[in-house]
Amino acid sequence: MAIIYISLGTNIDRDHYLEQGLLGLEQAFGQLTLSSLFESASVGFNGSDFYNMVIAAETELPIAQVVTTLKDIERANGRKPSAKKFSSRTLDLDLLLYDDVVTEQPIQLPRAEITENAFVLWPLQELAGALLHPELNISYDELWRNYDKSSQQLRIVPFNWQR
Incomplete structure (x- = not known):
C-alpha cells in the first residue's frame, strides 16, 4: 500500500464542491485523513478566495x-479539462506525493507546489510534518518553519467532516 497526499482546492460554490470532492476521494480510496481547511486568496489571477486542504489516503493503485x-472526480464535479491553469474552479485535485517516489512521468512527483504555495505546504506539514521531502531531504516541518509566511496569507476555516 502506498501512502498518497492529495491537495484539494475550490473557489466556486466552495462548501458544496469541498464536500463532493471529499465524498469522491472517500469512495475511491476509503479512509481519509484530513488537514485543517484553509482559506486563501487566488494566486496568479483575480478570483474568489479558495478553500484548500490536503488529504492523506492509502492505495494499491499505480x-x-x-x-x-x-x-x-474533478470532471464529475464540473471541472472542464480545457480550463486555464490560473482560473476559478469547482474542484482541483492534485497528487502531491506517492510514498517517496520521485518521477516526472506520468506527472511530476513530488509536486513543485509543495514548496511554492503556503496553501499546499501548511496543510501537508500538518499531516506529514516529520516526513522528509524526497528530493530536498528536509522535513515538511522544517520547510514550513522556513517558508516566507508573508508571501501568502492563509486562515484556518472551521470545518468538521463527519464520516
Missing part, C-alpha cells in the same frame, strides 16, 4: 491510475 481517478 500513480497513473491515481491521477486518472483524481481527474475523473
Whole structure:
C-alpha cells in the first residue's frame, strides 16, 4: 500500500464542491485523513478566495491510475479539462506525493507546489510534518518553519467532516 497526499482546492460554490470532492476521494480510496481547511486568496489571477486542504489516503493503485481517478472526480464535479491553469474552479485535485517516489512521468512527483504555495505546504506539514521531502531531504516541518509566511496569507476555516 502506498501512502498518497492529495491537495484539494475550490473557489466556486466552495462548501458544496469541498464536500463532493471529499465524498469522491472517500469512495475511491476509503479512509481519509484530513488537514485543517484553509482559506486563501487566488494566486496568479483575480478570483474568489479558495478553500484548500490536503488529504492523506492509502492505495494499491499505480500513480497513473491515481491521477486518472483524481481527474475523473474533478470532471464529475464540473471541472472542464480545457480550463486555464490560473482560473476559478469547482474542484482541483492534485497528487502531491506517492510514498517517496520521485518521477516526472506520468506527472511530476513530488509536486513543485509543495514548496511554492503556503496553501499546499501548511496543510501537508500538518499531516506529514516529520516526513522528509524526497528530493530536498528536509522535513515538511522544517520547510514550513522556513517558508516566507508573508508571501501568502492563509486562515484556518472551521470545518468538521463527519464520516
